[in-house]
Amino acid sequence: MEKLIITAAICGAEVTKEHNPSVPYTVEEIAEEAYKSYKAGASIIHLHVREDDGTPTQSKERFSKCINAIKERCPDVIIQPSTGGAVGMTNDERLQPIELLPEMATLDCGTCNFGGDDIFINTENTIKYFGKRMIELGIKPELEVFDKGMIDMALRLQKKGYISIPMHFNFVMGVNGGISASPRDLVFMAGSIPEGSTFTVSGIGRNQFTMAAMSIIMGGHVRVGFEDNVYISKGIPASSNGELVEKVVRLAKELNREIASPEEARTILGLK
Ligand code: KMH
Numbered sequence: 699m700e701k702l703i704i705t706a707a708i709c710g711a712e713v714t715k716e717h718n719p720s721v722p723y724t725v726e727e728i729a730e731e732a733y734k735s736y737k738a739g740a741s742i743i744h745l746h747v748r749e750d751d752g753t754p755t756q757s758k759e760r761f762s763k764c765i766n767a768i769k770e771r772c773p774d775v776i777i778q779p780s781t782g783g784a785v786g787m788t789n790d791e792r793l794q795p796i797e798l799l800p801e802m803a804t805l806d807c808g809t810c811n812f813g814g815d816d817i818f819i820n821t822e823n824t825i826k827y828f829g830k831r832m833i834e835l836g837i838k839p840e841l842e843v844f845d846k847g848m849i850d851m852a853l854r855l856q857k858k859g860y861i862s863i864p865m866h867f868n869f870v871m872g873v874n875g876g877i878s879a880s881p882r883d884l885v886f887m888a889g890s891i892p893e894g895s896t897f898t899v900s901g902i903g904r905n906q907f908t909m910a911a912m913s914i915i916m917g918g919h920v921r922v923g924f925e926d927n928v929y930i931s932k933g934i935p936a937s938s939n940g941e942l943v944e945k946v947v948r949l950a951k952e953l954n955r956e957i958a959s960p961e962e963a964r965t966i967l968g969l970k
């Protein structure tokens with residue numbers, strides 16, 4: 699089986715220090731959380747950034763500062779900025795970080811209820827617009843899919859030339875409004891992507907480690923981090939993103955799956 703790529707989603711846009719005081723906001727805190735994740739075994743940092751007071755931003759300047767600070771401490775890590783940003787942001791606001799030419803960026807493949815009155819909007823034209831820009835700039839998208847229909851949308855847009863192959867999917871499972879985090883649904887999702895594609899699994903909340911274990915067994919990859927879950931085990935807050943990554947490394951070891959370095963992750967994902 700391929701080595702395991704661990705992505706650390708260290709910050710997100712929705713989670714706050716009220717959920718866990720270790721959620722990073724400042725450039726220094728973001729760099730430190732990225733470093734702890736990298737040292738523990740993460741080869742990709744999925745990156746959102748914040749103002750110092752915690753407000754989510756897609757500012758190119760703020761991303762540039764955070765990316766530089768991360769690169770100083772983790773020179774070879776793959777940095778994958780979010781183009782999802784936060785609910786309510788405009789397309790062009792969300793797309794700013796790709797102007798910094800990262801190796802990867804997220805491409806959200808559909809609209810999803812996001813709890814309460816929040817809707818995370820990604821129309822077909824938005825997905826086409828983002829996909830086309832990423833092809834023009836040579837950026838590999840991580841195709842974020844919150845439901846099976848979003849895989850179908852990605853496949854249709856790949857045929858129309860908005861997404862390149864091989865495709866890399868992120869199955870986000872357990873969002874209140876998306877597909878549930880269950881073995882049945884993971885088998886369904888993994889069986890719905892074309893041969894030659896890769897996938898990672900982001901289990902939300904209490905589903906983080908059960909979904910991670912399933913993905914490890916199935917030959918998929920794993921995302922963990924405060925964006926998706928702030929607990930190391932039931933009711934116990936994680937002290938850092940690094941602690942969440944360490945737990946995945948332990949699971950992988952028990953299940954005989956080796957961990958990919960950033961260079962190995964680049965090869966698996968076709969980034970070089
Ligand atoms: N914060 C969510 C609205 C992504 O990074 O591309 C969107 C999100 C997805 O987190």
Ligand code: ZN
Nearest residue numbers: 710780782925
């Ligand atoms: Zn994100």
